[in-house]
Amino acid sequence: MNRALETGDAARSGADMAPVQLGIGLNAVIVSVKDKVPFVLTVPQKNPDELLGLPSGPFDPRHHRTFELGLRAFVKEQTALHLGHVEQLYTFGDRDRYSLAKAGEPHMVSVGYLALTRQTPESERLLAQQGARWRPWYDFFPWEDWRGGQPALLDSIIQPNMNGFCKVPEPDSGVFQELSRKDRYQLAFGIGTLEWDEERVLDRYELLYGAGLMYEALRDGQPKAAERGDLPDLGEGLAHDHRRILATALSRLRAKLKYRPVVFELMPPEFTLTDLQQTVEAISGRHLHKQNFRRLVETGQLVEQTGRTSTATGGRPAALYRFRRDILKERPAPGLRVSLL
Missing domain, CATH: 3.90.79.10 (Nucleoside Triphosphate Pyrophosphohydrolase)
Incomplete structure (x- = not known):
């Protein structure tokens, strides 16, 4: 034994x-x-x-x-x-x-x-x-929405608090030392030469919780939160560990956009390409290059025209599309392989 x-x-x-x-x-x-x-x-x-x-x-x-x-x-x-x-x-x-x-x-x-x-x-x-x-x-995750540019609270609240947290020595975990707090923070938030990865929602939430910056950390008696005495305005809390569960779901959904056509579960039977792009942007929290998006969707044969148009935008009529379900039989991973800008 x-x-x-x-x-x-x-x-x-x-x-x-x-x-x-x-x-x-x-x-x-x-x-x-x-x-x-x-x-x-x-x-x-x-x-x-x-x-x-x-x-x-x-x-x-x-x-x-x-x-x-x-x-x-x-x-x-x-x-x-x-x-x-x-x-x-x-x-x-x-x-x-x-x-x-x-x-x-x-x-x-x-x-x-x-x-x-x-x-x-x-x-x-x-x-x-x-x-x-x-x-x-x-x-619940205001730092995740980049559609209007980098959220101001990343520089004004998160970075100074996380810099202080990263300076605190961590317990030695032995030979197989994990990445340092600083490394994990830079990787999760795209600091320095690293890029923001929209899929790391859970990593970011858990780092903020560990630093005592989340409402749930204070409620749960997390030592770092108790030491602070106050909390920055970093989104609303949820019951129990439900914000962590939600962060897990957002990470999964953002990743699946790229290799499965799950976005069409959120679309009406007929839609414009602008509607589709805005839905993808809403989920990913990032803007997409309009011409590249349309080219990839159309050449990827994910959608097909219905022959009808929509005037809902008030401008010139826009072609209506629907999801082409035959793609599920033709390709194993028919996702939206688009670059986020």
Whole structure:
């Protein structure tokens, strides 16, 4: 037996050796885009002291044959939505992930899911009845929206605070030392000669949490946040670890834009190329080169013209397109391979 393990086991108290009760929860990150704004669906939590959170519920094998069926069932119950595209994200099981958990309650291990949908007048009415709300996701991650240029808070708030955090010595992790805080910060935020990578949403959130700059860090009693005494204005918090789950979903969705046609789950049956470009920009948080975007979409045969036009913009009529579903049979990875500017 490993000596360190043997010593550690001997030091445990009887209470520490007691079985730990586990529960399985399901969380849904439900995304839509409307009027160039990306939204995420939020719902009130059972505990009135908590902030808004993601739709969530327990998995009950007596009633749910699979995780996904359970997810669809409670999302319909909480929001009245029938979900379309759904995919599993990640399993979240950190020890302190539920901030207001009571003594004796089971530790909840949550399976996160990403779902894409469209907002309609009927769905808006149903959501209002359930108390669910669409919230712009950049309310929770304001540093992620570069469509108007680099967000000012990166220089005014994040950089000076992270520079101080990076100067604090880290515990030695042995021969296989991880990247330093400074290295991780520069890589995640594109500092110096490095470029901003829109897919590193989760890396950035976790660094800001570790530096004690997030609301959740203060709420969870994170030492760095307690030392500060105040918090900078870095977006709104969510219940429990739901902002971390949301960051995971944004990272996944931004990456999938490039190799799967998931963006069309957010589009109406017919759309203009401008509509499509603005939806991609809303998700990625970056502007796209208009001519390059149109050329790649058309030459990639992702869309086809319907023969109709739209005058919704008030200018000259714009051609209407639809997703060409045959592309799914023709190519294994028909994504939007575009360069972000």
